[in-house]
Amino acid sequence: GNSVTQMEGPVTLSEEAFLTINCTYTATGYPSLFWYVQYPGEGLQLLLKATKADDKGSNKGFEATYRKETTSFHLEKGSVQVSDSAVYFCALSDVYSGAGSYQLTFGKGTKLSVIP
Amino acid sequence: EAGVVQSPRYKIIEKKQPVAFWCNPISGHNTLYWYLQNLGQGPELLIRYENEEAVDDSQLPKDRFSAERLKGVDSTLKIQPAELGDSAVYLCASSFSGESYNEQFFGPGTRLTVL
Numbered sequence: 427g428n429s430v431t432q433m434e435g436p437v438t439l440s441e442e443a444f445l446t447i448n449c450t451y452t453a454t455g456y457p458s459l460f461w462y463v464q465y466p467g468e469g470l471q472l473l474l475k476a477t478k479a480d481d482k483g484s485n486k487g488f489e490a491t492y493r494k495e496t497t498s499f500h501l502e503k504g505s506v507q508v509s510d511s512a513v514y515f516c517a518l519s520d521v522y523s524g525a526g527s528y529q530l531t532f533g534k535g536t537k538l539s540v541i542p
Numbered sequence: 543e544a545g546v547v548q549s550p551r552y553k554i555i556e557k558k559q560p561v562a563f564w565c566n567p568i569s570g571h572n573t574l575y576w577y578l579q580n581l582g583q584g585p586e587l588l589i590r591y592e593n594e595e596a597v598d599d600s601q602l603p604k605d606r607f608s609a610e611r612l613k614g615v616d617s618t619l620k621i622q623p624a625e626l627g628d629s630a631v632y633l634c635a636s637s638f639s640g641e642s643y644n645e646q647f648f649g650p651g652t653r654l655t656v657l
Contacts, residue, residue: 469545
């Protein structure tokens with residue numbers, strides 16, 4: 427079956443520090459990969475995605491590259507801000523044939539706290 | 543555009559009591575998902591609807607959980623009777639499913655506490 431493993435938190439960084447959150451996956455097919463973010467008191471929001479090998483997803487200064495050879499999708503940001511404090515989830519999906527809907531498999535989440 | 547709406551946001555009940563959660567998906571989204579999120583864990587799918595049909599309910603504990611999506615729009619998830627271990631956040635998500643990948647949009651969730 428599919429599974430996602432991401433680094434355990436919590437992660438605490440100073441403002442403007444470099445961020446890396448590791449994510450590796452196991453999948454039987456050719457999944458799409460995602461990073462979701464959950465701010466305190468809010469629902470999960472899609473941060474970025476990549477649908478095939480070597481694709482780079484990017485949004486709000488965050489980046490992640492789909493590495494098929496290492497089955498990884500690590501999240502990076504060059505300079506974090508206090509407003510980036512949230513829980514980050516790595517996820518994958520297999521596209522079901524026909525309907526186009528799919529199931530997401532999530533990692534356990536990594537809590538990031540950025541201090542001024 | 544309004545997002546996925548869930549109610550209530552918080553619910554506290556005693557064990558063995560029934561409880562229901564309501565979800566209104568984004569207008570036009572034909573696929574609706576219910577997820578369970580335990581503390582410190584990622585969401586896990588409970589059930590997925592395509593319009594009004596439940597197409598994947600393999601993870602739904604059917605002895606106490608039930609769900610419905612009448613008319614293919616709003617959905618209700620019910621637990622009867624609730625157990626202590628059901629304390630968690632219940633998330634609803636929706637998407638428009640067609641030929642290609644479509645993003646799932648999540649609601650804020652209902653936090654259930656069973657005493």
